[in-house]
Amino acid sequence: xxxxxxxxxxxxxxxxxxxxxxxxxxxxxxxxxxxxxxxxxxxxxxxxxxxxxxxxxxxxxxxxxxxxxxxxxxxxxxxxxxxxxxxxxxxxxxxxxxxxxxxxxxxxxxxxxxxxxxxxxxxxxxxxxxxxxxxxxxxxxxxxxxxxxxxxxxxxxxxxxxxxxxxxxxxxxxxxxxxxxxxxxxxxxxx
Amino acid sequence: xxxxxxxxxxxxxxxxxxxxxxxxxxxxxxxxxxxxxxxxxxxxxxxxxxxxxxxxxxxxxxxxxxxxxxxxxxxxxxxxxxxxxxxxxxxxxxxxxxxxxxxxxxxxxxxxxxxxxxxxxxxxxxxxxxxxxxxxxxxxxxxxxxxxxxxxxxxxxxxxxxxxxxxxxxxxxxxxxxxxxxxxxxxxxxxxxxxxxxxxxxxxxxxxxxxxxxxxxxxxxxxxxxxxxxxxxxxxxxxxxxxxxxxxxxxxxxxxxxxxxxxxxxxxxxxxxxxxxxxxxxxxxxxxxxxxxxxxxxxxxxxxxxxxxxxxxxxxxxxxxxxxxxxxxxxxxxxxxxxxxxxxxxxxxxxxxxxxxxxxxxxxxxxxxxxxxxxxxxxxxxxxxxxxxxxxxxxxxxxxxxxxxxxxxxxxxxxxxxxxxxxxxxxxxx
Numbered sequence: 001x002x003x004x005x006x007x008x009x010x011x012x013x014x015x016x017x018x019x020x021x022x023x024x025x026x027x028x029x030x031x032x033x034x035x036x037x038x039x040x041x042x043x044x045x046x047x048x049x050x051x052x053x054x055x056x057x058x059x060x061x062x063x064x065x066x067x068x069x070x071x072x073x074x075x076x077x078x079x080x081x082x083x084x085x086x087x088x089x090x091x092x093x094x095x096x097x098x099x100x101x102x103x104x105x106x107x108x109x110x111x112x113x114x115x116x117x118x119x120x121x122x123x124x125x126x127x128x129x130x131x132x133x134x135x136x137x138x139x140x141x142x143x144x145x146x147x148x149x150x151x152x153x154x155x156x157x158x159x160x161x162x163x164x165x166x167x168x169x170x171x172x173x174x175x176x177x178x179x180x181x182x183x184x185x186x187x188x189x190x191x
Numbered sequence: 192x193x194x195x196x197x198x199x200x201x202x203x204x205x206x207x208x209x210x211x212x213x214x215x216x217x218x219x220x221x222x223x224x225x226x227x228x229x230x231x232x233x234x235x236x237x238x239x240x241x242x243x244x245x246x247x248x249x250x251x252x253x254x255x256x257x258x259x260x261x262x263x264x265x266x267x268x269x270x271x272x273x274x275x276x277x278x279x280x281x282x283x284x285x286x287x288x289x290x291x292x293x294x295x296x297x298x299x300x301x302x303x304x305x306x307x308x309x310x311x312x313x314x315x316x317x318x319x320x321x322x323x324x325x326x327x328x329x330x331x332x333x334x335x336x337x338x339x340x341x342x343x344x345x346x347x348x349x350x351x352x353x354x355x356x357x358x359x360x361x362x363x364x365x366x367x368x369x370x371x372x373x374x375x376x377x378x379x380x381x382x383x384x385x386x387x388x389x390x391x392x393x394x395x396x397x398x399x400x401x402x403x404x405x406x407x408x409x410x411x412x413x414x415x416x417x418x419x420x421x422x423x424x425x426x427x428x429x430x431x432x433x434x435x436x437x438x439x440x441x442x443x444x445x446x447x448x449x450x451x452x453x454x455x456x457x458x459x460x461x462x463x464x465x466x467x468x469x470x471x472x473x474x475x476x477x478x479x480x481x482x483x484x485x486x487x488x489x490x491x492x493x494x495x496x497x498x499x500x501x502x503x504x505x506x507x508x509x510x511x512x513x514x515x516x517x518x519x520x521x522x523x524x525x526x527x528x529x530x531x532x533x534x535x536x537x538x539x540x541x542x543x544x545x546x547x548x549x550x551x552x553x554x555x556x557x558x559x560x561x562x563x564x565x566x567x568x569x570x571x572x573x574x575x576x577x578x579x580x581x582x583x584x585x586x587x588x589x590x591x592x593x594x595x596x597x598x599x600x601x602x603x604x605x606x607x608x609x610x611x612x613x614x615x616x617x618x619x620x621x
Contacts, residue, residue, distance in 0.1 A: 004260070004264060007264045007265065008264060009257070009260050009261040009264035009265075012257070012260045012264070013253075013257055013260070016253050016256060016257065016260075017253070020248050020252065020253060021245060021246075021247055021248060022245075024246070024247075024248035024252070025245040025246060028246065038248070038249065038252055041248060041252055042252060042255060042256060045253075045256040046255075046256055046259055049256065049259050049260045049263050050259075050263065052263065123239075123242060124242070124243055127239070127240055127242060127243035128243060130240065131240075131243070145205065146240065146241070147245050151207065152201075152202075152205075152207065164198055167197070167198045167201040167202070168197065168198070168201075170201050170205075171197050171198075171200065171201050174201075174204070174233045174236055174237060175233075177236050177240055178232060178233065178235075178236040181236060181239055181240075186239060
């Protein structure tokens, strides 16, 4: 980042390749929308580019980057709630889609690949729904830890809460996931 | 399960416990089956959730970001150059460069002017010193010390004082010989001491202010001499100031003798003046100076001063006298004699006063003082004449200054003559 501040574009390219996947997955699991995650990831890195001069060496880049991503995602979620769009968890009305949600359909449409079996596809849909079912606070902690590999201490800095709070949120998130999976018939060892 | 156990459980699930902590926690799991079951359940849940792998972002995602990043990088390169220059200018190095630039500007534009301004008095001082060397007497004759020459204030005061004498008295001066002696004490007494004192005090204040403003160094050393002059003035004007010894240059005895007392204003001093009989201390060679005696002043070209125009030219040239004080003093003496010859006593005094002022730091003043003393002697003011003779000795810093000594002797003789009882009138023939 320091090299990019001095005008080295290649340094930023390395930075982008290193963190692009984690940021995208964080946004994707937070927003539960692939296109929105694309836009969000792009916007986050553009913010990094535009605000590179404000970055100081004392701050860890990952912390700064995920703070930007988190804020962007929270704004996106807030706008989405204002628009009163149909909830992904809301059950679709209709005989054909009885018992399925919009999230299930989205996950199903976007995750289907020829080489994956139907069972696997079903499981992935359920897991995506499980993450979506987490509260925002639990979700961000779980996603940052699982998909971005951030330690709890750094997550606490990004979220702005004590580390113990982060761990507690993680504990509750795991309990919630366990219950969700059990509810959806996903038993450990069957995967 | 405590909150601590909860946090340890999460740390254990996500491998954030140290090896020792993990071992201890496993021991705890062995003891607590419920906790062990909870941990196992959560591990299974986490294992299932990890089936949902992270997805790769599309390739096109980074292209737009990188396009903007390259643009920003180019701008930041330009800015960084500017920032570096700005930081350099405002940093310590920039400060040094700025200070250096200011110093160069000062050195190029300001310093030469200051040097030129400050150089003038220094050059004058050098001129005086050079003049003093020019006036050096033959080997063995001491010269005036610069500090001693600072008796200018004293002499100037004397000049002011003497300038108050009546101008209308006829006089004839012929190469230092006393031609006529007319006491003027009564006339001075008629003017009143207050007027004289006020004038003298005003003039002295102005001169002191001038001296204090003078850039030349070493003038402060003239303080004892100034005190002496004040004492002299007080004595002469009757204000009661007591004289002090000048004390400089090893002439304390002489200066003490020259100091008047308030109790005897305008009285001729007792003969210090007895000095001729006194053994003279051997003068230091470094102080060798003997102003040319007035008696030896050239008189061949005195006709050149006949008209006022020549005199004015001489006075004008006197402005440049610092370059050659000796010549200047000589010219002024001639001009004063010319004025006396024409009967202009006041003008002669003014010429001598001006000369003494211009030669304020030069031993050549001694010549001027001798000339002035003769003038006053010829006009009968023995007290003033004696003070000028004494001042000439002081300025010359040489007790054996022949002209001054000769003048003192003449004054003494005149005093003796005036004090001698008038011869008894022959008895009238009946």
